[in-house]
Amino acid sequence: xxxxxxxxxxxxxxxxxxxxxxxxxxxxxxxxxxxxxxxxxxxxxxxxxxxxxxxxxxxxxxxxxxxxxxxxxxxxxxxxxxxxxxxxxxxxxxxxxxxxxxxxxxxxxxxxxxxxxxxxxxxxxxxxxxxxxxxxxxxxxxxxxxxxxxxxxxxxxxxxxxxxxxxxxxxxxxxxxxxxxxxxxxxxxxxxxxxxxxxxxxxxxxxxxxxxxxxxxxxxxxxxxxxxxxxxxxxxxxxxxxxxxxxxxxxxxxxxxxxxxxxxxxxxxxxxxxxxxxxxxxxxxxxxxxxxxxxxxxxxxxxxxxxxxxxxxxxxxxxxxxxxxxxxxxxxxxxxxxxxxxxxxxxxxxxxxxxxxxxxxxxxxxxxxxxxxxxxxxxxxxxxxxxxxxxxxxxxxxxxxxxxxxxxxxxxxxxxxxxxxxxxxxxxxxxxxxxxxxxxxxxxxxxxxxxxxxxxxxxxxxxxxxxxxxxxxxxxxxxxxxxxxxxxxxxxxxxxxxxxxxxxxxxx
Amino acid sequence: xxxxxxxxxxxxxxxxxxxxxxxxxxxxxxxxxxxxxxxxxxxxxxxxxxxxxxxxxxxxxxxxxxxxxxxxxxxxxxxxxxxxxxxxxxxxxxxxxxxxxxxxxxxxxxxxxxxxxxxxxxxxxxxxxxxxxxxxxxxxxxxxxxxxxxxxxxxxxxxxxxx
Numbered sequence: 001x002x003x004x005x006x007x008x009x010x011x012x013x014x015x016x017x018x019x020x021x022x023x024x025x026x027x028x029x030x031x032x033x034x035x036x037x038x039x040x041x042x043x044x045x046x047x048x049x050x051x052x053x054x055x056x057x058x059x060x061x062x063x064x065x066x067x068x069x070x071x072x073x074x075x076x077x078x079x080x081x082x083x084x085x086x087x088x089x090x091x092x093x094x095x096x097x098x099x100x101x102x103x104x105x106x107x108x109x110x111x112x113x114x115x116x117x118x119x120x121x122x123x124x125x126x127x128x129x130x131x132x133x134x135x136x137x138x139x140x141x142x143x144x145x146x147x148x149x150x151x152x153x154x155x156x157x158x159x160x161x162x163x164x165x166x167x168x169x170x171x172x173x174x175x176x177x178x179x180x181x182x183x184x185x186x187x188x189x190x191x192x193x194x195x196x197x198x199x200x201x202x203x204x205x206x207x208x209x210x211x212x213x214x215x216x217x218x219x220x221x222x223x224x225x226x227x228x229x230x231x232x233x234x235x236x237x238x239x240x241x242x243x244x245x246x247x248x249x250x251x252x253x254x255x256x257x258x259x260x261x262x263x264x265x266x267x268x269x270x271x272x273x274x275x276x277x278x279x280x281x282x283x284x285x286x287x288x289x290x291x292x293x294x295x296x297x298x299x300x301x302x303x304x305x306x307x308x309x310x311x312x313x314x315x316x317x318x319x320x321x322x323x324x325x326x327x328x329x330x331x332x333x334x335x336x337x338x339x340x341x342x343x344x345x346x347x348x349x350x351x352x353x354x355x356x357x358x359x360x361x362x363x364x365x366x367x368x369x370x371x372x373x374x375x376x377x378x379x380x381x382x383x384x385x386x387x388x389x390x391x392x393x394x395x396x397x398x399x400x401x402x403x404x405x406x407x408x409x410x411x412x413x414x415x416x417x418x419x420x421x422x423x424x425x426x427x428x429x430x431x432x433x434x435x436x437x438x439x440x441x442x443x444x445x446x447x448x449x450x451x452x453x454x455x456x457x458x459x460x461x462x463x464x465x466x467x468x469x470x471x472x473x474x475x476x477x478x479x480x481x482x483x484x485x486x487x488x489x490x491x492x493x494x495x496x497x498x499x500x501x502x503x504x505x506x507x508x
Numbered sequence: 509x510x511x512x513x514x515x516x517x518x519x520x521x522x523x524x525x526x527x528x529x530x531x532x533x534x535x536x537x538x539x540x541x542x543x544x545x546x547x548x549x550x551x552x553x554x555x556x557x558x559x560x561x562x563x564x565x566x567x568x569x570x571x572x573x574x575x576x577x578x579x580x581x582x583x584x585x586x587x588x589x590x591x592x593x594x595x596x597x598x599x600x601x602x603x604x605x606x607x608x609x610x611x612x613x614x615x616x617x618x619x620x621x622x623x624x625x626x627x628x629x630x631x632x633x634x635x636x637x638x639x640x641x642x643x644x645x646x647x648x649x650x651x652x653x654x655x656x657x658x659x660x661x662x663x664x665x666x667x668x669x670x671x
Contacts, residue, residue, distance in 0.1 A: 013640050013655030045642035180598030183639035218545075218582055219638050221651050254536075257545060259580035262636055276540030276566070278579040294537060336642065338603035343642025366604070375599055379636075411600045411641065422599070429598075429636065435579075 001027075001034050002054040005065075006105065008041035008190050009222040010183070014064065016049040022067035023051075026074060040191015042105035043345030044092050052087055053077055061087040092342065092361075097323060099315075099331050100308045101184075101347045104191035110229055112237055115194045121239075123313030127202045128248050135206035136162050139309065141317035143329025147184075148174055148265075148302030149377065149406040149480070151328075151395040157299060160289035161207040164297035169209035171200050172274065172293055172300045175216040175223070176258050176265040179378025181409030184333040185303035187345055189216070189223040192307070193230035194239075197253065199306035201244055202313060203299055204251040212253035213293070214303075215270050218260055227255045262433040266479045267300040269435055280435045281479045302407070304333060325351035328394035338375075338411035339365045355389030358412055369414035373422075373496065377406025379429055380484035382491035383419065402491060404484070419496035424452040426488040430481060441482025444473040448489065455500055463500065466493065522557040525550050530565035540566060540576055544583055553584040589624040589631035591669040594648040595657075597634045600641035605658075609645045610634075612659050617671060629670040 005011070005020050020036060027034035042050060047063035051073070061084040062073055073080050084090060098104075107114040115121070127135050140155025161169060173196065177185040189196060200212040216224055231253060234240045240252050261279045264270045268282035271293050292298025308330070312320045321329045328350035334357060336343050341363035358364070358374055365371055373383040382403035384391070391401045398405045413422075427448030434441045448469055454462035470486035477483040493500055529546045533539040540562070547558050554577055563570040577583045595610050614632060617625055624631040640646035643655035649665055657665075 009638075009653050010640055010643050010655060013638075013646065013653040014643055048643070177639060178637055180637045181600040181641045182637075183641055186639040219635060219648070222653070256538075256541065258582075259541060259545070260582035260635075261580050273541065275538040276576065277572075278575050280579075337600040338641065338644075340642070379599055409600070409641065411603055413603045417603065422602075425599070425602070433636070 001032055002037065003034065004037045004039045004052040004054070004059065005049060006041045006191075007038035007109070007222070007226075008048070008187060009220070010045050010187075011041055011048040011050070012222060014048045015066065018067050019049045019051065019065050019070065022070045026070050030074065032074070037108045039107065040104045040109050041187055041345075042087060042093065043101065043187065043347075044090070044342070045344035046342050047084070050087075058086045058088060060085060061090070092344070092346065095361075096347050097331050097349055098347050099311045099320065099323075100195070100304060101188065101192070101333055101345065102311065103195065104188055107192065109191050109193055109226055110233060112194060112233055112239075115192070119314055120194055120310070121198060121245075123310035124198050124202055124245070126313050127205050128245065132162055132206055132208060135202065138313065138317045139206065142312045142320040143317075143324070143327075144305060144308060144312065144320070145328070145395065146302055147304035147308070147332070147407065149179075149404065151405075154301060154305050157289055157301070158203065158206050160287065161209070161297045161299050164290050166297050168211070168294075168296045169207055170293045170296060170298040171203045171207070171209045171212040171253075171306075172271065172298055173200055173212065173214040173303055173306050174265065174267060174270055174300055175214050175220075175303045176270060177220075177303070177407065178217060178262040178265045179380075179407050179409055181337040181375065181411035182335050182378060182407040183337075183409075184335050184345055184407065186220050186223050188303060188307050189220070190226050193227050194234065195310050196227075196303060196307045197230060197234050197239065199309035200253060201239070201248075201251050202309050203301065203306060205244070205248060207297070207299055209299065210250045210252070212251065213274060214253065214255045215258060215264070215274055216255055217258040217264075224255060224257055231255060261435075262429075263435045263479070263481055266481065269479070270300065271298065278435070280437045283478060304407075323349035325349070325392060325394045325397070327396055332393065332405070332408050334361075334393070335407075335409045336362045336412075337409060339367055339414050340412045341366050350392075350394045352393050353389060354384060354391050354393065354410075355386075357393065357410055358389065362410075362412060365412060365414040367414050367416075369416065371412055372415040372417050373413045373419060373492075375411040375413070375422075375488065376409070377404045378409050379426060380404070380480055380487055381406050381409075382487040383422065383495060384491070385495040387495075402487075402494075404487065419492040419499040420452060420456055423489045423492040424449060424456075426485050426492075427452060430485040434481060438476070438478040438482060440473045440476035441478070441485075444469055444477075444482060445485065448473075448485070452489075463493070517551060517555055517557075519557045522551070522555045523561055526558045526561040527565070530562065534565075540568075540573070544577060548583060552587045556585070589628050591629060591650050591671075592631045592633060593665060593669065594633045594635035594638075596636070596638050596640070596644060596646040598637040598641075600637070601644035601646055604644040606645040609657060609659060609662060613662050613666070616663075617666070625671050627670070630666060
């Protein structure tokens with residue numbers, strides 16, 4: 001009997017290890033020959049821990065499972081109260097276009113055999129037969145843009161590094177996924193680590209880099225463990241080392257652990273941190289593509305950007321580019337979070353409306369109360385009211401509505417949310433995490449908290465001051481931390497004026 | 509995390525361990541963060557006595573080492589409690605009741621953020637996102653993740669930690 005139970009941190013946080021223990025002891029007691037695969041998560045977090053049993057018809061699911069369920073599931077799986085039927089046929093799964101996450105939740109994350117049996121390494125093999133310029137052209141033609149938030153075309157970044165002359169070049173993977181509401185990086189690293197490794201190797205081939213780093217945040221101990229193991233396995237299999245798969249040039253990589261600074265998700269601050277310095281933002285230019293890690297040409301890409309590279313090479317640039325909307329090509333792993341009935345990861349072509357995502361896919365709020373606001377793109381993303389629910393999910397489309405898609409986290413709040421408090425929190429967070437290099441961010445964040453407090457006390461004069469402060473931070477900050485904190489603040493003020501006005505009236 | 513709260517560390521022990529760590533990381537590019545993580549893993553914090561040897565080993569100033577230690581939230585210059593409970597304060601957890609959970613926890617223990625209970629059992633810290641945004645409020649107890657934490661669950665965690 002073959003069963004699957006995720007080792008994904010969300011599943012662990014909801015008790016997967018206790019379920020695994022119950023499963024193994026029950027199987028021993030019954031003399032069942034049980035193979036337990038600790039897979040990644042399918043992304044249906046509201047069903048975690050999701051147990052899957054392999055059957056001739058396919059994998060059938062049960063969830064959310066507690067240890068007490070195990071005996072009854074083994075007695076009569078098909079009629080159990082928590083039986084979900086074929087996992088692949090569940091609406092959440094069937095409606096997705098899983099390209100980057102095709103293997104996540106399906107395979108044993110640390111089995112290279114499993115990985116290859118599901119299409120892994122075929123992209124790399126194709127890339128190994130191409131010259132560097134053609135590799136970069138393939139990425140450019142796929143239309144892939146940086147999934148970390150900035151949306152910069154990945155191929156153009158690679159071309160800059162490829163064209164630079166240096167004795168050493170680097171591939172740096174930004175796995176400092178600090179944005180609230182995002183967990184796609186964590187899920188792919190825990191559920192399909194080899195796809196990230198393969199993507200980084202292809203990047204190395206494309207730009208002529210032989211060394212890679214994954215800068216992984218310390219808040220993700222489970223992802224760190226899986227990535228470290230995967231690198232060891234990849235090295236032993238000859239995927240990494242002196243010659244990639246025995247035919248290519250050298251490529252090796254290291255997993256480096258961050259130290260709890262949100263700002264290190266900003267690429268120049270990340271590079272400083274990786275070099276062993278304070279994670280202070282660097283002024284650009286010089287671009288990291290020309291003077292990055294240790295002053296050498298460096299590709300800095302988000303986890304999802306790099307993890308999407310293998311499927312682009314496996315299926316071809318045109319295949320990938322044919323999904324999407326406008327200038328947002330391919331698929332995007334939406335991370336649906338906060339107060340939602342169904343939260344998790346949903347990979348789909350760009351173009352779904354925010355309303356479809358929140359009302360239809362997520363099923364509204366978990367509390368059952370009306371949706372008040374949706375923050376898209378992490379703590380630096382704007383709060384969207386219902387009136388903007390027709391906005392299609394795409395880089396330009398969200399920009400046009402005064403927002404950003406960021407790393408595609410969608411955080412839903414019900415009507416108990418107080419938007420003035422959320423605006424205050426945005427400044428508070430900025431003050432805690434500011435690297436201190438530029439004044440608008442370092443001082444502005446603190447003044448912002450004070451100004452919001454004045455509004456809360458009923459001081460109407462503080463509102464234009466807040467607007468003015470946001471203008472200054474937006475225009476004057478060195479990076480997105482100070483520069484984008486005005487997004488949540490101003491969107492809260494603009495779209496939810498009652499939360500700023502009621503308190504004022506109450507005080508008058 | 510090792511229990512170092514009530515034991516004064518002999519300076520020679522710190523120096524010896526620091527030199528071991530330095531030697532093990534000497535080949536790395538940008539070795540300071542991995543070194544500091546390893547030192548903290550060894551002692552539960554970064555002892556002042558480790559700063560000088562690290563500076564010498566990497567051929568940088570003590571001020572630079574100090575600057576790096578103080579920049580990052582993870583590094584401590586004093587031991588934490590025997591158990592560290594981190595409660596997520598980020599937006600997705602707030603949407604699921606994290607503020608009420610944090611307020612109740614701090615009030616119950618009579619602590620502010622970063623505070624340690626009088627018996628040295630538990631330190632409560634804020635964390636900004638554990639990537640458990642669809643199953644919040646989230647917490648991390650000595651490096652282990654916990655989701656959908658309500659006050660009852662937190663009470664059980666704190667009781668087990670001896671708070």
